[in-house]
Amino acid sequence: MPVQSSSADTAAHAPEGAPADGQQTAVDKALVLLKSLASTEGEIGVSELARRSQLTKSTAFRLLGILQRNDLVERAGSNYRLGSELFTMGERVYGATPVLLREQLLPHLVDLYELTHETVHLAVLRGTDIVYVNKIHGHRAARSPSKIGARLPAYCTGVGKALLAFDHDAAEAAESAGLPARTEYTLADPRRFREELRRIRQDGIAYDRQEAAPGLTCVAVPIMGASGRPVAALSVAGAHHRFEPSRYAPALRRVAFEAARALTAAKGRQAAAPYDVSRPPAA
Template sequence: MARPEGGSDEQAGSAAPDALDTVLGKAVAVLRAFRIDDRYLPLAELVRRTGLPKGTIHRVAGDLVAHRLLDKTPYGYRLAGGLFELGMRAATERTLIEVAMPYLQDLYERTHETVHLGVREGTEVVYVAKIGGHRQARSPSRTGGRMPMHCTAIGKALLAHADPEVRAAVLNGPLERHTPRTLVAPGLLARQLDQVLEGGVAYEREESTAGLLCVAAPVLDTDGTTALAAISVTGRVGRFRPESHENAVRASAAALGRMLTRRHRT
């Protein structure tokens, strides 16, 4: 993969021009300037990524430090623990992780490969949990990170069960090539999505990252068509056969779906 799933420079701190006219908009632009792999950002880099004046960045960053959303260090600014506390209060994701973790742990024990839990946000996958052992495959995925839907197994599992408008937006939009094996032909991707609906699992074969294979299954709602999330198992080419884990992934996703449905009803 050409870059971490945190996105490009343009995505990291981008905001609509009107949003930057407000204090809140400026603060959000500063926070979103941080990518998934950034530990510290100097003031000058925040200015470059946001396009805001140096004085504005200095003032906004100072307010964020006062509210424990940023820390100021000798190396620059970094995201602070207050953001983690707020994030853990997000009810939907927190409940999903709490309910899903036993199933993810069981799946890891059965496969001893990297296990992911992801949800759809717009036309991207957001990874909300990841479990991997000592031999876990080197993957660009990070908890809280994003990946395009068209080149990931979790993304295909979610996209196959998404509304027609979402599916059309992905198929008709630019299908960025991340490796030589990335599917960039809308017709081929559409056929794979139809196969996901028929077989209940989606595959990725070195489409987001060279050397990685993956199998995923959707976590379906009570109607059996809406995907609440998706679970995947990832391994390295040469020792990992995704087909051999198909039943385990499908069973874990189905069990999690039933549990989420029961909790919703009570």
């Protein structure tokens, strides 16, 4: 049965999509607490957390106790922070594949960084978005909307276009959903977008010339799987005023080729692994 919110608990500035006044359940309130914690640097006391979440202090304290017992929140003295279980859950948001790719391809991402000393990304396609699986950057990293676990529309990113070019259904879905211009350089015209994907299929190289964010340029290539379809994409990104993306295309091609070989070999080893009769089958 829903726990009704008192007027003191009702958010004066409720987040978009929040329940209407009087309809906030205990689960809603717990999620508001977690979001408030997520937007806080470091730790925070219950009084301030209650104020930010527009809850009474007693309600916040009670719900924090429940979250703490489930490792979603940790207590540090009289303050609170997000718990380790959220990290474990977050690792599984997009399934096991991105986690395995990140682990298996990390050495190749490091190789790419050592060759370029620019920001490098590993991303996978999810619907018409890309999800950043890994990222390595140095001291001169350009400002970028990319971060591990973040999603961006595939049509305006280098890694996204590298993947859409070899996925006809996803490319059509992206075009049907619209191609809103994120910057003045975004390929928002469907005809130009389709021509760009055709060129990528031909050359195997994708570019983002300030299409996702002003001042950011990148070059990307797909990592092809044994099926002939890409399983992920790699990119090198830098500040537009000093970064010439085509310079890094040869290094990207080499690393993507080695990454694809490593994935194929790993899959072969997994398929060839003998069944261990001493180990009971998974439940």
